[in-house]
Amino acid sequence: MLGERPIDAILLVTDLDEAREFYGGTLQLEVIEANEKTISFRAGETRLKASLSTTGTKDEQTQASWRVDDVRAAVEWLRSRGVQPEEYDTDELKTEDGVADQGDAYVAWITDPFGNVLGVEQSKS
Template sequence: MTNTDITTLVAVHDLDEASDFYESKLHLARFREGPGWIQYRTGRSDLIIYASEESGTNRATTAAWTVDDVASTIEELKSSGVSTFQRYDGLPGATRDGDIHQAGLVKMAWFKDPSGNIFEVNGR
């Protein structure tokens, strides 16, 4: 398994609402789709959203993007309409400045999709 790609599967309440979020706010392009699911390519990875009654039940991070500049990425997401940034005070070894958390050299920010799935953007 060490030489194979991994695909992130994300359960969503409403496929139309979710696809609008992933396409218009995260600027992901549809790669493939079928009844009840849509596949996006992001870097060398795939992210598949699919309709499920179990969506939004994961209270931990679903997936993370590593970017060159966390602050500018957050600003781009905000300008695209992402407004669900999460603030976690009391993370061990981390400080927070607005929506950006920092642990050592790594900066992190989390946001939710319309189904409540949590995603992370991290980098420097």
């Protein structure tokens, strides 16, 4: 049953106006629903929800990831919107021009104004 249903990603934010500007303005996601505690944005056939929190996120792992056909084109588009991809150079993770080869996919990461880490992923298959 649930395997056939869309799922919403919910991100914690400390300022809904800033969330609307980043996701709706910078990333150009359509606002489909909003109230005093959440804003829902259309992201393909799914929704990304920004939920008001007094503390924001404390997690440094990827919270949500977009599947794209061309990760490098997505990175260039993000840069054109003023969003810089994260760069990593560790034993476990290395990026080159914002993109990491993860074996089965090419992945780039950005961080929203609230510390949520978001991925952009291109499958190799």
